[in-house]
Amino acid sequence: MNAMLLLFGYEPPPSDALRDHARALYERRQEGVIVPEVDVGTDVWRPVPQDCHGNCEAWCERNPEYQLVRGWILMPLLGLAYSRFLSHSVVRRPDHVLIDMTPRGPLRKPAPYLFLATILSNDKYEALVTDLYKASEAGFLDHQHPRLNDD
Template sequence: MYARKHECQIVPRDIIKLDDWQPVQNQCHANVLILETYGQGYSAVHGWLYIDYDGKADFVRFVAHSVLMNDAGKLIDVTPAFAGSEPYPFISANISNTEYEDMLNSLLKKYGTTDCLDYQTKNIR
């Protein structure tokens, strides 16, 4: 993924509500799957938020995240952010839903979390 970091983009946030349902913070995967299932021309796009810590750390972090693509091909982040949080660049995983789920399950088995993957960028002395 690090080799593809140049593909990252800021995805505009837009809260989409259904009758008695609205997206929930920290539930991006569930939020997009509900909206994809509901129809309206949305499809889930799974990938990663890219966090580089402004170059102050010797690693970068990829955080599992899902957004929607509308029928016009525009990406939309429907998961509410915490007040004051900045948007992070997003990179699509470019794999199927099943492959993405398998990847998250592998991370859970290996690291005890599906939330993130750190990539070492500098040698530790």
């Protein structure tokens, strides 16, 4: 198969720091966990579809017993020679269970995904994601596999 086809849609990280971070995420991919989606909306407040960072920040401000957890959704791209990581936020309940409160929007079906919590400080994570959004409005980070047969 043509190498170009195996990299269809691949976007090289826009900086050395982001490339290194993508590599580190790929190396930690086995640490990903499935995070259940939970509807926390009430008559007073409802999370905004596809605004995970803002939703989780607002929820934690209103509910200080919850903890904001920054990280990445691992998006395996079967048949392609790269993996994609999408910046994402969830919250940790007081019983330490992670939940995703952000609705996906009307055109996206809920589906299980692997979430990889960041190991960076919140400030470093936010700076990295800010740099990523400045370079690409999509908010994702691609990592080309070291060998074409890796998954």
